[in-house]
Amino acid sequence: MSINVLVRYGQLFMNEPHMISLRWRVLVPVVVILVVVTTAAYLLARNSDMVPAASADNLLYQTQSAIRQQADMLHGDDLRIARSLSAIPGINDALSGGDAAAISDSVARIIRRQNFDDVILTDSQGTIVAGWRWDGTRYRPLDAAGMDLESLSQRQPLSGFALVNGETLLYTAQPVRQGEVQTGSVLVGRRLTRLLSSLHTSALAEVALFGPDQQLLASTMPVDTPLSQSSTDTIQPVDLAGERYQSLAFPLNYGNSTPGTMNIYLPRNIGAGVGQQLNGLLLAVAAAAVVIVVYVAISMITLRLRHIIRTLEALSHGERTARTHMQPVDEVGRLGQALDQYADYAQERQDALRASLRRQRRENEHLTAVLEALSDGVIVQDIDGRVILMNEKARDLLGSKRVLRSNPDLLEMTAFVTDQLGPVLAPGIYTLGEPQRIQLDQHVVSAQVAAVMALTGQRLGTVIMLHDVTEAAQKEAARDALLRQMQAEIQEPLADLAPSRPGESASPVMREIRTHASALQKMILEMRELTDAHLKKTADERQRPLLLDTLVWVIANEWRQVALAQNLKLHVILEQSGLYVLGEERRLRWAIGNIVDNAIKYTPPGGDLTIEVRDDISDGRAHLRVRDNGVGIAREELGQVFTRFYRGKPTTPEGRQIRVPGSGQGLTTARQIFEAHGGSIRIKSKPGVGTAVYFTIPLTAPISYELPQTNDLLEGETVRIDTTHLNHE
Known part of the structure; x- marks a missing residue:
């Protein structure tokens, strides 16, 4: 007996589809690839000593050559701009007179498009006449007028370091001459940080710039690294902050001048960099493999999702029997099976809804019969303002338009009701439920609006009750006319009480009569304002x-x-x-x-x-x-x-x-x-x-x-x- 039970459960297990999550379907291949790549990287790291090390000396000399070429190019740019500035019309008169205001606009037009930190104009004695410094956004006037730069401006041509306004820059000087006489100089300066950034062309090496007095001016090394100038044109081993470097020092030639010395520091274990590059290449190959695996997995999932989408589109077009027929072998399969179950449930609900609509249709017919029996007009609108029901009395009160009698189209009735009762229905202007009077053809109709609310408090629509108040309106108009006539009749005696001759003052009795007559006239006006017909005109006007x-x-x-x-x-x-x-x-x-x-x-x-x-x-x-x-x-x-x-x-x-x-x-x-x-x-x-x-x-x-x-x-x-x-x- 127990054997038969085991056989039956085994058959059920074999027939039931097994679910494997999409997480594992994608994750397992990715994990396998990563394990293989990690093992290869480990083996490569163990044998990294077999990778031939690059020649540190050759790399140092190559970096030196690149720095010299870059320095020549920067000096050429400085000299070109300095010569352009020295050729500005009127610069000789400006420098001789010590006032550069006349040429400041010309200088600004030239330096605005350049990439320099300082531009300084000096007279023939080396005294600064005017200067401009780049602050990161624009050139601002340099507050250094009167400072002596004779050491740079008198020895032409020359490039060198100078301290101006608390900051050391590398300046290139260009003489300004009038004939054979030098009237002044133009100095173009670069900040040391930007200069060093331009000269630093190698990603493997670090550089440092020393002044003529062997003082460190700038470096790409950390700030707390102790640096000192080495012997020039020789490669020497140095220890810096616990790291071993190969150092090469050489004079920095900037045009015809040698303003300082440049040191190049290269780590001695550059051979390890080749192993790192191979590891990086291996990781890139692994990443590509992962991308391919993920792409294939996503493509397979997308095909199955498209099948679900086609089923949804068929259901949306009314094909009630459309199904995916998917097995729940993974999340997508469970989604397809859930869609099939929902489609079955929706079909059952649709059948029940048809039966409910037939029942509601019978109830609406009964409600229409009740509304037609009412003596007042009734209009029912939904939440969007569309007319969904109107009895015969409402048609009579709204007018004799044939569209309401011969055409039962609800859209036509909605347009007509909105046109006739617009002020009553306007949201935010008239309070819902407050009666308003409207003139329709020969009738005066009182329209009262009320909201239709569900048991949950949600608004479902609007009910408009129309009542014929033509007779009451006529009585109010007659009363208003009577008050108007009384006001006019009181006005006539007031004219007779005025003095007959200019300058003649009225007696106290006549002034009192005029005062009380004016007060009576105002009282009549207030009575007119208080009548119902007059108060309702605010809504009509x-x-x-x-x-x-x-x-x-x-x-x-x-x-x-x-x-x-x-x-x-x-x-x-x-x-x-x-x-x-x-x-x-x-x-x-x-x-x-x-x-x-x-x-x-x-x-x-x-x-x-x-x-x-x-x-x-x-x-x-x-x-x-x-x-x-x-x-x-x-x-x-x-x-x-x-x-x-x-x-x-x-x-x-x-x-x-x-x-x-x-x-x-x-x-x-x-x-x-x-x-x-x-x-x-x-x-x-x-x-x-x-x-x-x-x-x-x-x-x-x-x-x-x-x-x-x-x-x-x-x-x-x-x-x-x-x-x-x-x-x-």
């Missing part, structure tokens, strides 16, 4: 970008004469200009003007009031302030100033109560206007000191056409204040 500078100056000039009549000064402060706000100009002018009017009423003669545009747009809003030095508002009354019909009891410092006509609705209406525009308003006040009203209006960008810039025309006699010395809150 087209808002547009307004230049804030122009708006402020218009308001200031409207109230300037009123302020002057009360012996008050009206100031305008624009801390930031060129701002645009989005709003309805007439309402904003009324709201800001009402605040200015209050400041005029409650400020004693001789006072000041200011309209300011603050320098603060960090929150995307324009910040404005209207402040005065009037009687102020008591602390207990400050919290009620925005209450409708509330009128406080302003009192002068002498205890006299100020009585002005009004209805107590101005600030309430102004706050409604600012909030309808997306702004805010607040008040700070202190009795006997004054009042400041702060309000904000959202900013916007100017539209494509240019708005008129009329600040200069609007200023008039209004005072503009310099804001550079103001103390802001």
